[in-house]
Amino acid sequence: MTETTTTGTDLTPMTAESAYELDRKHVFHSWSAQAQIRPMVITKAEGSYIWDQDDNRLLDFTSQLVFTNLGHQHPRIVRAIQEQAATLCTVAPQHANATRSEAARLIASHTPEGLDRIFFTNGGADANEHAVRMARLHTGRPKVLSAYRSYHGGTQLAINLTGDQRRWANDVGSSGTVHFFGPFAYRSPFHSTSVEEECSRALEHLEQVILFEGADTFAALVLESIPGTAGVLLPPPGYLRGVRELCDRYRILMIVDEVMAGFGRAGRWFAVELDGVVPDLLTFAKGVNSGYVPLGGVAISEPVAATFADRAYPGGLTYSGHPLACAAVVATIRAMEDDRIVEHAAALGEEVFRPRLQHLADRDPWVGEVRGVGAFWAVELVADQDTREPLAAYPGSSPAMAAVVAACKKRGLLPLANVNRIHLVPPLTATASQVSQAIEVLGEALGEARDRS
Numbered sequence: 001m002t003e004t005t006t007t008g009t010d011l012t013p014m015t016a017e018s019a020y021e022l023d024r025k026h027v028f029h030s031w032s033a034q035a036q037i038r039p040m041v042i043t044k045a046e047g048s049y050i051w052d053q054d055d056n057r058l059l060d061f062t063s064q065l066v067f068t069n070l071g072h073q074h075p076r077i078v079r080a081i082q083e084q085a086a087t088l089c090t091v092a093p094q095h096a097n098a099t100r101s102e103a104a105r106l107i108a109s110h111t112p113e114g115l116d117r118i119f120f121t122n123g124g125a126d127a128n129e130h131a132v133r134m135a136r137l138h139t140g141r142p143k144v145l146s147a148y149r150s151y152h153g154g155t156q157l158a159i160n161l162t163g164d165q166r167r168w169a170n171d172v173g174s175s176g177t178v179h180f181f182g183p184f185a186y187r188s189p190f191h192s193t194s195v196e197e198e199c200s201r202a203l204e205h206l207e208q209v210i211l212f213e214g215a216d217t218f219a220a221l222v223l224e225s226i227p228g229t230a231g232v233l234l235p236p237p238g239y240l241r242g243v244r245e246l247c248d249r250y251r252i253l254m255i256v257d258e259v260m261a262g263f264g265r266a267g268r269w270f271a272v273e274l275d276g277v278v279p280d281l282l283t284f285a286k287g288v289n290s291g292y293v294p295l296g297g298v299a300i301s302e303p304v305a306a307t308f309a310d311r312a313y314p315g316g317l318t319y320s321g322h323p324l325a326c327a328a329v330v331a332t333i334r335a336m337e338d339d340r341i342v343e344h345a346a347a348l349g350e351e352v353f354r355p356r357l358q359h360l361a362d363r364d365p366w367v368g369e370v371r372g373v374g375a376f377w378a379v380e381l382v383a384d385q386d387t388r389e390p391l392a393a394y395p396g397s398s399p400a401m402a403a404v405v406a407a408c409k410k411r412g413l414l415p416l417a418n419v420n421r422i423h424l425v426p427p428l429t430a431t432a433s434q435v436s437q438a439i440e441v442l443g444e445a446l447g448e449a450r451d452r453s
Helices: 016-026 075-087 098-108 124-139 156-161 165-170 195-213 239-249 271-275 302-307 323-338 341-363 399-410 432-452
Strands: 042-046 049-052 057-060 115-121 143-147 177-180 218-224 253-257 281-284 296-301 367-373 376-384 416-418 421-424
Touching (some): 057 432, 098 115, 098 296, 115 124, 115 302, 124 143, 124 218, 124 253, 124 296, 143 195, 156 165, 177 195, 218 239, 239 271, 296 302, 323 341, 341 367, 341 376, 341 432, 376 399, 399 416, 399 421, 399 432
Parallel strands (some): 143 218, 218 253, 253 281
Antiparallel strands (some): 042 049, 049 057, 115 296, 281 296, 367 376, 376 421, 416 421
16 A cells, blocks of 8 residues: 655655565664564554554554544644744744744643643653753752652653663663552552552552651652553542642652643543642643644743742753644644543543443453543453453563454454553544444454453
8 A cells, every 4th residue: 555645745655565664674663672573554544543554444542652632633733733834844942932932821721730831842751851850950859759650751760760661671770769659459569458548558658668768868759640551540539649748748849740641631631630739840741732743841830940040950952842843732732622622531431431341341251440531541451350360461461462452453443452451542532432332342352362262
């Protein structure tokens, strides 16, 4: 199949076969053993769908890497990028320009109260890097707390903040990061028997880590509002408030990572709203402009911003607040406001995802737990519901998981699989019928995979 390209440009139409051959010859893929991968060629995309090299249409319930919040080829975002390119394609970050100013204003209009200053980065990893740098300079303290079940990015400090297995090969023990266990009631590290008990024990554990490591050595605590890659682990009610109280008690800045959960994914503009928490620093990326042009950032509280009022902040990026990326931000946020996308995502969660996934859990022996909010859901797959043995052992996969994914794709669904979980994270613009279809396909795929095992 020939890929669709813009006419009248230097882009050359290319078959999917040629694209694959050149990829294998020249492209070095992230998080991969290069000789062991066969990347799917995506030839075009529209709305909630992508097309592969064989012209199969797949319902994209990955949102790629959970960032196409307004779907593929949204005309309003595409048009904004085109218009910006024709007017002011790029500008150095030390200069002001209208598009960046408006993007910052729009972001600040939705962040929790008091987070009114926006520092733009190229993505989520460097947003977390800079948030920690700001916290260290603001407090004069070196160390940082982060959870084991977490992902904060692939750059040096961000990967050390990360709690999952991708940290191990990159961890040289010099980043000043200290990890703790967050709450996860289904697989409780605290032997809890209720969600309330899990919350209180997790907070007790966190305070013990702070005290034994030395409370006055910590600059910040970095926490995903909802750990996404780790399994869409909704914190128990009151947990984020409890973390906020601990941070205040020990004068530790609270950095909330909203890279994946923010901008409507959780049925709120930011997931911290679910627990009524205002952090000192909030990081974002992905959904802020649906990933159309790379961009991330840090929303900064006034006390932290004041540290750098007469003291230069020692950090910056060549492409900070790039006009094309900011044009995509402006179009994305305005479309979300005009089309009530956040409210739509919340309704999908309560009216479609929750009841239909619970029905699947009630009838399928491989489903251990379903959890989520908005358009942000995970299905925990187990070999045995009583023992809760995962269908794949951490940190890898298994033939059974591979069979589930293959059966989904055969039926026209592209799911996001991670260890023993299927994450269902469609564009926030997905329809109720598309969500229902995806869950029905997943149920059929589970049955087929189980019959083959």
